[in-house]
Amino acid sequence: MSSQKKFGLSTPYLLLLPGxxxxxxxxxxxxxxxxxxxxxxxVAGGDTGQYEQTLRFQNYIDAFVENKEQFGRSFVxxxxxxxxxxxxxxxxAYAIAFKSGKLKNLLLVLVVAPFxxxxxxxxxxxxQILGEQGFVVPTLRSLHLxxxxxxxxxxxxxxxxxxxxxxxxxxTLPLYASIDRIDPRTLEASGDLxxxxxxxxxxxxxxxxxxxxxAGTLLTFIPAAGDYVNAAIxxxxxxxxxxxxxxxxxxxxxxxxxxxxxxxxxxAAILVLVTIYxxxxxxxxxx
Amino acid sequence: MRKISRWFQRNLIRIYAVIAFTxxxxxxxxxxxxxFNDGGKSNLIWKGFTLSNWQNPCGAPEVCTAxxxxxxxxxxxxxxxxxxxxxxxxxxxRHNFRGRSxxxxxxxxxxxTPEIVLxxxxxxxxxxxxxNPGFWPTVxxxxxxxxxxxVVTVKxxxxxxxxxxEQAAMDLYANEVETFRRVTLPxxxxxxxxxxxxxxxxxxxxxxxxxxxxxxxxxFPKFVYVSATRGIPPQANVIGSSMFILAITIVALGQFxxxxxxxx
Numbered sequence: 001m002s003s004q005k006k007f008g009l010s011t012p013y014l015l016l017l018p019g020x021x022x023x024x025x026x027x028x029x030x031x032x033x034x035x036x037x038x039x040x041x042x043v044a045g046g047d048t049g050q051y052e053q054t055l056r057f058q059n060y061i062d063a064f065v066e067n068k069e070q071f072g073r074s075f076v077x078x079x080x081x082x083x084x085x086x087x088x089x090x091x092x093a094y095a096i097a098f099k100s101g102k103l104k105n106l107l108l109v110l111v112v113a114p115f116x117x118x119x120x121x122x123x124x125x126x127x128q129i130l131g132e133q134g135f136v137v138p139t140l141r142s143l144h145l146x147x148x149x150x151x152x153x154x155x156x157x158x159x160x161x162x163x164x165x166x167x168x169x170x171x172t173l174p175l176y177a178s179i180d181r182i183d184p185r186t187l188e189a190s191g192d193l194x195x196x197x198x199x200x201x202x203x204x205x206x207x208x209x210x211x212x213x214x215a216g217t218l219l220t221f222i223p224a225a226g227d228y229v230n231a232a233i234x235x236x237x238x239x240x241x242x243x244x245x246x247x248x249x250x251x252x253x254x255x256x257x258x259x260x261x262x263x264x265x266x267x268a269a270i271l272v273l274v275t276i277y278x279x280x281x282x283x284x285x286x287x
Numbered sequence: 288m289r290k291i292s293r294w295f296q297r298n299l300i301r302i303y304a305v306i307a308f309t310x311x312x313x314x315x316x317x318x319x320x321x322x323f324n325d326g327g328k329s330n331l332i333w334k335g336f337t338l339s340n341w342q343n344p345c346g347a348p349e350v351c352t353a354x355x356x357x358x359x360x361x362x363x364x365x366x367x368x369x370x371x372x373x374x375x376x377x378x379x380x381r382h383n384f385r386g387r388s389x390x391x392x393x394x395x396x397x398x399x400t401p402e403i404v405l406x407x408x409x410x411x412x413x414x415x416x417x418x419n420p421g422f423w424p425t426v427x428x429x430x431x432x433x434x435x436x437x438v439v440t441v442k443x444x445x446x447x448x449x450x451x452x453e454q455a456a457m458d459l460y461a462n463e464v465e466t467f468r469r470v471t472l473p474x475x476x477x478x479x480x481x482x483x484x485x486x487x488x489x490x491x492x493x494x495x496x497x498x499x500x501x502x503x504x505x506x507f508p509k510f511v512y513v514s515a516t517r518g519i520p521p522q523a524n525v526i527g528s529s530m531f532i533l534a535i536t537i538v539a540l541g542q543f544x545x546x547x548x549x550x551x
Binding site for chain 2: 115218
């Protein structure tokens, strides 16, 4: 191409340099620094918050053993929220892609619209709606669906529900994008070949929407696993996730090495899970 | 009876969509309703209808300080991230070069890293260099996590362009700069605008990374989080609701302008 001759090979690099330099300095370097911090030990006789560089990998084992419950909970909650979000979002994305007609653009805007009200305000709104002073609990109690002592907030249920709600648009948009790309004629063809609705879905629609399923589940699972806001607002001390631990290690206990070791373990665990998942799902082209 | 059941069957998925949207909008309706609550400082129980919160959104002064900070950070971070990200998107979308897959990986990684890790690692870097968390560290943090989203959005737009349009411009004796300025850039512009809007909303709503890097500076989400335990002043609901209305208006205007252009 003539453009490459004229500008030479350096054009792409010049375009990349500022942005990639920024990402290198403020993303890669901090991650390396985090790895260093994670093996530090307290200065003997120093103040709290003073650490020296050692190579104490035992930090990782200590941090994990001490917090394995919260680790487990983070992954269980995140997987539950992802599965629920997928179940809720798939029919919705399908409806928008195939059944909305002229309303399509409007409905897409409506999916994103919740983002425009601060997610903290929305989470707190849920807390108040599901709380003792909201209308849901008294209604359920008067219908004897829940006992007098049962509460909906401060529970694992509330935390998972909050995460499901907050990450739902992240699930719906990629699902919509790949369902919308399906040629409706392939579905008709399947019907012509005597497949019933369910078989068509299982053999045609779902496989074709798989890239959206993979992207949506990742966009939900990754932030959910590291989340601590839902657990802090809607949960109780018994529903603490690893994010809550990292947060309090950093700010309340100024235990930087443990916080760093936990962050690193979380990131590694997520990357391993995500890699296995992408391999299994068979779509390597994500970005 | 049979008619009704058939109608239900045919419209099942539409009924489902209505329920799903109701679910999405319950907390927003709640936030909006409670912006009219005469609740004083703690907005937990409905006490009566008032317009005073809307007439005086800065009645709780901390709310407006926090909002101001969020807007300033949002604008700075969006501008920087959009410029840097668009440049990267053009490099990836329009050029073949060594290290392309590494670049793609480096763009993907920040999106695949939990926010708490991004926030914690950046804070630990600032601590090493004895930089106090505050306004500029927060701007840097926001640019960092917004860049990838800008790149992905703009890249998608570039990929969807018809290359024949640029070839046509060249055939009509436009040089490269002219072609870029008069054909490529206007065609990519909606993608860039969308990316900027996305970056702003990500920045404006961010809590976790901000909480790590902002020190004592309060942003709007931080204000909401901190005051959650003792009750949020209804003015916060006013701001949440107006942001919602504002964003919907911008999107609607964008659609309208887009449609008008297509017609003319």
